[in-house]
Amino acid sequence: MENKDKEIKIAASILNSNFANLAGEIEKVEKAGVDMLHIDVMDGNFVPNITIGPPIIECLRKNTRLFLDVHLMIKKPDRLLDNFIQSGADLINVHVEACPHLDRTLNYIKKAGKKAAISFNPSTPLCYVENVLGLVDMVLIMTVNPGFGGQEFIPAMTHKIMKLKQIIKDSNLKKHIDIQVDGGINMDTALIAVKAGANILVMGTAIYGSNNPAEYVRKVKDKVSGIKMI
Ligand code: DX5
Ligand code: ZN
Numbered sequence: 001m002e003n004k005d006k007e008i009k010i011a012a013s014i015l016n017s018n019f020a021n022l023a024g025e026i027e028k029v030e031k032a033g034v035d036m037l038h039i040d041v042m043d044g045n046f047v048p049n050i051t052i053g054p055p056i057i058e059c060l061r062k063n064t065r066l067f068l069d070v071h072l073m074i075k076k077p078d079r080l081l082d083n084f085i086q087s088g089a090d091l092i093n094v095h096v097e098a099c100p101h102l103d104r105t106l107n108y109i110k111k112a113g114k115k116a117a118i119s120f121n122p123s124t125p126l127c128y129v130e131n132v133l134g135l136v137d138m139v140l141i142m143t144v145n146p147g148f149g150g151q152e153f154i155p156a157m158t159h160k161i162m163k164l165k166q167i168i169k170d171s172n173l174k175k176h177i178d179i180q181v182d183g184g185i186n187m188d189t190a191l192i193a194v195k196a197g198a199n200i201l202v203m204g205t206a207i208y209g210s211n212n213p214a215e216y217v218r219k220v221k222d223k224v225s226g227i228k229m230i
Helices: 019-032 054-063 077-087 102-111 157-171 187-196 213-224
Strands: 009-013 036-042 067-073 091-095 115-120 138-142 178-182 200-203
Touching: 009 178, 009 213, 019 054, 019 213, 036 054, 054 067, 054 077, 067 077, 067 115, 077 091, 077 102, 091 102, 091 138, 102 115, 115 178, 138 157, 157 178, 157 187, 187 200, 187 213, 200 213
Parallel strands: 009 036, 009 200, 036 067, 067 091, 091 115, 115 138, 138 178, 178 200
Antiparallel strands: none
């Protein structure tokens, strides 16, 4: 494993930011030293909420150099993959529950030159990762039921992260696969998730709700750096 793969990264979720001032909100987290921007796309169908789509991502792309990590919480994402690819996303993440032809979907994303990832709702078993591990750059374990920011981390997900880490290890693939956690991640749950094996922490409310995002990001990074993963 390369050194940079061992680094814990923070992805700022803009879901609970001020959508009326997205440019300013992004500048805020960019200055705070986050590693990427996590963009939650919701369709009011796969999840009970509607957020943003490709036209806004296209505008964000022109406004920031941050890596754009696009989390698609939508049904039938294949219909819109070209739009998200052209919008300037760096990584496209689909939910396994929404993709009956996951192999095809991931191949499509990879062929477009983007990083590909899959997400698991809290109740979805990890067996869906088995036949597509070679195609993904990242696996996201949802630590809340998707749809809203500001929810509480589900403790049972700690074991799921550990299990995923073991599956990746046992696969003996000669590549690094990131483990991302999303939902209810703050100073305390970040530590739990990293100890279990996560290396990319999505943080929305914790960062945007803090009086000093830069200090918060630094404290989280200090707290989790050097953790010996289980
Ligand atoms: C939830 C989203 C998350 C959410 C995280 O469906 O996928 O990315 O914004 O927000 P917090 O950090 O507030 O739980
Ligand atoms: Zn998300």
